[in-house]
Amino acid sequence: MRPGPLLGAVPGPGRPAMPCHARQHGWWVALQRPADPLHRPPFITTFMSHRFPSATSMRGPLLTYIPHCLCPTVTKDDCGEDDDDEKAITTRTDTKGGAAIPAFATTPRSRPATRAWTPSSRYDRTGPSRITCASTHPPMLNGAADSRGSSSNGTSYVNGNGPLSHRLKMDRKQSSPMAPAFMVSAPGKVIVFGEHSVVHGKAAIAAAISLRSYLHVTTLSKSKRTVSLRFPDIDLIHTWNIDDLPWNVFQQPSKKKSYYSLVTELDPELVSALQPHIGVVGADLPDEIRKVQRNSAFAFLYLFLSLGSPSFPGCLYTLRSTIPVSAGLGSSASVSVCLSAALLIQLRTLSGPHPDQPHEEARLQIERINRWAFVAEMCIHGNPSGVDNTVATQGKAVVFRRTDYNEPPSVRPLWDFPELSLLLVDTRQPKSTEHEVAKVLKLKETHPKLVGTILEAMDKVTGSAAELIEHDDFDEEEEESLRRVGELMTINHGLLVSLGVSHPRLERVRELVDHQGIGWTKLTGAGGGGCSITLMRPNVSPEKLRRLEKQLVDENYQKFETTLGGDGVGVLWPAVLKNGTEEDREGGMEIDVEKFLNAEGTKGVESLVGVHGDGGEREGWKFWRVENR
Structure with missing residues (x-):
């Protein structure tokens, strides 16, 4: 430079x-x-x-x-x-x-x-x-x-x-003084088209949503040789002594990875070396909570030791998320992307993001983050598809297809996917992805031709949606364009219902939305509960939204007004935001750990550090962006 x-x-x-x-x-x-x-x-x-x-x-x-x-x-x-x-x-x-x-x-x-x-x-x-x-x-x-x-x-x-x-x-x-605190953020995702058919080798479209995870990174003083995770959403608070970690195993010439390495499977020896350091996490907690905490700790430590070195500075990593957990919205992938980006930033291996960054360079940085986010996903899920972390890294949307489960899926980015207003409703109905997938598989074995025809129809819906959205004439602000996408969502939902993967609480959301004339609704993810998404009609009256919100609250639903097809991973360096207030004259509002932890709920987190404020994108956050045009 x-x-x-x-x-x-x-x-x-x-x-x-x-x-x-x-x-x-x-x-x-x-x-x-x-x-x-x-x-x-x-x-x-x-x-x-x-x-x-x-x-x-x-x-x-x-x-x-x-x-x-x-x-x-x-x-x-x-x-x-x-x-x-x-x-x-x-x-x-x-x-x-x-x-x-x-x-x-x-x-x-x-x-x-x-x-x-x-x-x-x-x-x-x-x-x-x-x-x-x-x-x-x-x-x-x-x-x-x-x-x-x-x-x-x-x-x-x-x-x-x-x-x-x-x-x-x-x-x-x-050594030199402490680096400033900084933040990274990554979005959740929804399946817009192609649920279940994607399990059988068909295409699906997944898109980023504006619900996000936020990771605050604080470098400690030189005398403090510890690294700490503080994830209050899953009650995880744990500290490791950096010098006690198994560097001797991770630093072996045959094991050491570079920041640009492509890792497609976890190393059993490295996994074994981490077990004593993971086993102490959540030891006194119930099995379900302990598993979630240990998965997060495992993902972090595997990346930390793979990318870092024994001289890595002591740090505190604090994470808050506005993404509902276990709702099929890619919450773990969002966290994985945040961890990957934060560590690569600390290693000075990423350039940008900045407005004038060449697209090819931005693609390279996105790929670098995505590779290590996939490693974290392997720590959490064992054999992830790679789709969730890809969407959380690059944002926008992707068309993906997996015909051979021994090979990675085919992923085609939709870089010009428009930002669309979306109503996301959590039914708060527990669901099991494995159960719903098995249900469709059994139905296919019983009625192979009929179910095969339904899956083929879903594939055609996905293809039509991708073609429509990528067409030069598509205008996200025009009602006709939105209506055509909405009709495809309605057809897709009907096909999912015919496979038996809906739920009465999902159908109730559709009924309430249709009654108010607000938009087009379908389930997202495996079904059997979980969440629904509604593509909003343009210029919906606030009164209709208030009536719908009241009905949803009365019936124990949780509503999120979000955006479909937004930005991927972003950086706030240093952790200072400008909000159009008096604080901007003093250089902006510094986000410290105390403020971050004291933010109440998802609204409090978004209000404090969200990438979008009332007037649009907030000054401070920067994103790696790529466009086809």
Whole structure:
């Protein structure tokens, strides 16, 4: 990454102010990174050069003149408080020249966080000589660490240079300050077309919904060598000592994975090594709750040890979700995507997201997150289809088909799937996916031709829906376009009813919606209970919605007004949101763990950190987006 604009330059401590020619005097120079979607902090360098360069000439070769670097703009005072509190370097405006001056620039004392740089003996064939750190205080840039335990920028080297075996071993107390807290978020999903027929080799369409999981990541001080999960929705609170985890097994050359590795099955030896650390989770809880907690812990630890290293900083991972659990809405896949994205971000292996990111680059980042989310899904489900995590990662919708259960499904993204208003109703009727699937299979064995015809009809409905939505003439704001999609949903539901997988409470929702004339309703998922989805007609009156909501509440249903076909995984870096309030003048509202945990219910979570506010998308959240056009 080339340096960004020059924020300001001042003489180093004890140096006279001079114009362009510094005459061997040191200069403090504050550099701001170029447009950075993750808002990483500026850094400060000093120049020892005969000629002070202009801001526009700052390129790679110039770095050979930089003998000291402070990254990020945070320093320490050697006053016994550095383990937990580093001081951020601010800037002030020079009343004479108007340059931004580092607040510490006039302080002559030595700072441990400042490091010397020298040209490397190695050369990059595609550019200028690289720079290596030759200080007695080797840096861990922004708290990141690579797979070999060396300090790095997402690789196994410092600034792309060679191995660090010839340098001093990292001392945690000499590492750089804590990274800012950040958040990631991923959506749930619904099956829009093709339930049950997909089990028999037919196509189905799954789409993202605006109900989401939110993961808050807090980096702990250097002295705290623990990693903690705090998932209040499943009552999971657990802490592990990083140094006690089975790194010796995961770091074996034959076992170690890279962030870009494709993992299609879990390693039995790695699974076995994790069992003592998973077995202590929820030991005193009922079996059902303990299983959910241990699955989450297993997924996290498998990713943490596969991607991380023993020098990974201590962290607290706090998760809240607005997605109903065990309702066929992809809640576990949403969590898996959040864990994958968060760890890859901490490893500095993702670029973006930002508005000008090329689509091919965005696709690459999405695929990287999705691969490791699938690994987490294998930890939770054993043999997942991969569809749920794919939708939760990329958002929008996909057409998928699985003809051979020994092979992954065929997945075709619908990148231009429109955002559609959706009413999601949880019947609160317990259901068993295995039972409903077995019911259809038995019916097919009894009436093979008839059931085969029904499944073929469902496949044609799915194909018609995909063709309709992808057509250039489709307009999600036009009633005729919505009516045609709604009719296909109604037909699909009727075919599912003929297979015997509906339920009286699902049919009651359809009756209530049809009576108010609000939209087109069908079951989603395996049926037998669970949830229904209603594609909303345009311009539905608030009075009709209020009447429907009252009836649903009176009959013990839970209603969610959501959006179909929205964004996939998103990042809030740092964890600061702007809501169009007075706080924006102060830089926005910082989301800390206490605020996050104290948010009441799904509405409280959405109000605090939701990716959409009353006026649309909230400033701060960024998404990897790809379009066909």
